Every structure is written in structure tokens, then in C-alpha cells.
């Protein structure tokens with residue numbers, strides 16, 4: 124079914140909750156409704172379902188204006204955000220979905236029972252039919268409530284946060300069930316909080332803010348750093364993988380403001396930069412040559428950095444700046460970098476970090492194989508490893524960093 128909401132304004136107790144809302148859901152589409160708490164998502168779904176009456180504007184179902192809830196519920200089903208517990212069996216809860224199709228006070232017939240059973244099968248809950256609804260887990264209840272929606276045989280589903288409070292695998296289960304149903308010709312407008320789940324499962328995204336539609340379109344065009352900042356006031360990074368868009372919160376200083384500085388270069392710090400950033404640490408790196416892949420990585424995670432011109436040796440100025448970062452950091456990591464004339468100062472900086480008792484060294488390959496400077500570098504390195512914690516991989520380094528920072532200390536245990 125095609126849904127069209129045209130210039131709808133809704134007031135509750137003389138307050139405008141929805142303002143001039145216009146949107147469309149095409150036949151066979153899942154449209155995600157995103158927006159912060161209190162932005163009007165539930166109000167919009169309730170208005171479409173006829174529970175609330177707009178003071179202005181019209182809702183069209185397949186081009187027809189239908190206003191009575193009894194009529195709407197024959198073609199559209201609404202799953203509210205909160206459902207009360209009941210002593211009914213699972214099958215009886217699902218049978219309630221048949222109510223709009225029963226005339227007067229008539230009891231469900233065999234055909235209704237068949238439809239309810241089929242709906243339970245569709246959500247993979249057939250064997251729960253005789254169980255008490257109140258005894259099910261949150262995820263199981265949600266599937267049963269979806270089965271109730273399916274039993275209504277709707278052409279349009281209005282789902283208010285169907286995945287709320289569920290673990291990630293249950294969330295995906297529910298959204299896959301919804302997608303299968305939509306695949307069989309129904310349409311869905313789904314209020315959601317998880318932007319990534321919305322991007323993964325919807326054909327279109329509508330973002331609401333203060334009762335207004337502010338962005339609408341495909342995930343790729345709608346989900347931008349700017350739109351999310353505008354709607355949620357949150358700083359995020361956007362990653363595009365295939366057709367999907369992933370939103371990653373920017374984590375500068377989030378993990379108790381813990382700072383990790385990485386002395387790296389030539390791609391030797393790249394993996395750790397991403398790993399630490401995903402963990403929520405505030406990452407900085409230096410000294411890096413502009414255009415180096417570590418330089419690109421630290422910019423990508425929105426970290427701070429000390430840079431030097433491309434292919435140029437580290438200047439005194441950059442070195443001093445690097446030392447300042449080292450002082451500010453809670454943990455410093457020396458990556459498995461190659462040392463030459465241009466970046467010997469990075470080794471000197473690492474020595475300073477070791478003396479401060481906050482250095483972790485990643486040694487994947489023996490230093491002599493990476494040392495193109497000679498004896499002096501070797502001596503500095505030997506001094507460094509005497510005072511630092513030495514690990515063999517990024518994963519091990521991450522483990523050490525967690526250990527050190529989560530207990531609030533320094534990385535000064537010896538190897």
C-alpha cells in the first residue's frame with residue numbers, strides 16, 4: 124500500500140506536536156522514522172493510525188482518505204512502543220490481531236485461527252502457541268506482537284520501536300522478519316533509534332526534529348555528519364560500506380578522557396589508531412609526514428597529530444610538539460616503525476616516554492631489521508626497551524592499554 128501524509132499538523136493540549144508533516148511510503152517499502160526522544164515519531168504513527176486527529180492536513184491510504192480507526196485497522200496495523208502484559212496465551216494474543224476483521228461481537232472462526240497460526244510460523248514462534256505471553260522473554264514477546272500485526276493482514280505496518288530493549292541478534296531477527304513481510308507486498312513505517320539498523324534495513328529514511336520532517340531520502344544521502352549533528356546534536360563519523368552507511372560516534376575523550384599517543388609512521392600505527400579509536404580512547408599520533416598512511420588514519424579518526432612536510436626529516440619544532448603530546452598522554456605506544464635518519468627523533472621521543480614510565484613498545488620484527496640509522500639508534504632502542512613494556516602485536520598492546528588505563532596507572536611494568 125502507498126501511504127501519503129500531507130501537511131499534517133497535530134496539537135495535543137494546544138501544543139503543536141507535529142508541524143506540517145509531509146511524507147510518503149511506497150508499496151513494498153520499509154521506511155525508517157528517525158529522530159531524538161520527543162521529536163514526534165510516536166505521535167506521527169498514532170496520527171496515521173487514526174488515534175489522533177490532525178488539526179490540519181490529510182493522510183491518504185492508496186490515495187484514499189480514511190479517518191475512522193475501525194476502517195484504518197482493516198488495512199493498517201499498529202505496534203505501539205509499550206505493550207502491557209497479559210495472562211492470555213501466545214495464540215490468543217495473536218488472535219487479537221483478527222479483531223478488526225470480526226464483525227460485531229463475533230468470535231474468531233477456524234479461518235482466523237489458521238491465519239493466527241500462520242502468523243506465528245512467520246515469526247518462528249509456532250511452538251510457543253500455548254505458552255503464557257507474560258512468561259516469554261522480551262525478544263519472544265516482540266515476535267509474538269509482530270505476529271499479531273501479521274494476523275491483521277495489513278497492507279501497511281506502523282511499528283513503533285519494534286527492536287527496543289532487545290539484544291543485537293534479536294534486533295536483527297525482528298528486522299529480518301519485517302523485511303520478509305515487506306517483501307511479500309506490505310509496506311512499513313518503522314520508528315527506530317538505532318541509526319545503523321535503520322540504514323541496514325530500510326529503503327528510505329525520514330528524520331524528524333521538533334515535530335517536523337527535516338531530512339528524507341535514501342540512507343546514503345540522508346545520513347551525513349551534518350544531518351546527525353543537526354537532528355541529534357551528536358558528533359559522529361560516517362562510513363560507507365557498499366550500500367550501507369555506518370554511523371560511528373566520535374569518541375574524543377569519551378573513555379574517561381584517556382589519551383593514547385602513538386609514535387609511528389609508514390603505516391606501522393594505522394591498525395592501532397583505528398582499534399583505539401573504536402575502543403573510545405582519545406588518540407593522537409606523531410611525528411608523521413603529511414600523506415603518510417598513519418597520518419591519514421589519525422585524521423580519519425579525528426585524532427590530534429604532529430605533522431612534518433612530506434618526505435622531510437623531523438624538525439626540532441615538530442619534535443618539541445611531539446614531546447608535549449607525550450607529556451599529556453596517559454599511555455604512549457611506539458609502533459613497529461622503521462628507523463632512519465629522517466625519523467630518529469621519534470625514537471628519542473619514545474625514550475622520553477619510557478623515562479616517564481608510560482611507554483608500550485610493539486615489537487613485531489627485531490629492531491635490527493628495521494634500523495637504518497646504525498649504532499646510535501640501537502643504543503637508544505635498547506635503553507627504551509629496558510624501561511618499557513614490550514608486546515608483539517597491536518592486539519596485545521590494546522590489552523595492555525586497557526589494563527593500564529582501566530586501573531588508572533602507567534604502562535611502566537618491565538618486560
Ligand SMILES: Nc1ncnc2c1ncn2[C@@H]1O[C@H](COP(=O)(O)OP(=O)(O)OP(=O)(O)O)[C@@H](O)[C@H]1O
Pocket residue numbers: 135136140158159160161162163164165166167204
Ligand atoms: N498524550 C500526550 N500528552 C501531552 N504531551 C504528549 C502526549 N503524547 C506526546 N506528547 C508530547 O509530544 C512530543 C512528541 O512525543 P512522541 O512520543 O511522539 O515522541 P517520540 O519521537 O516518539 O519520542 P521517543 O523516541 O522518546 O519515543 C513530546 O514532547 C511529548 O511529551
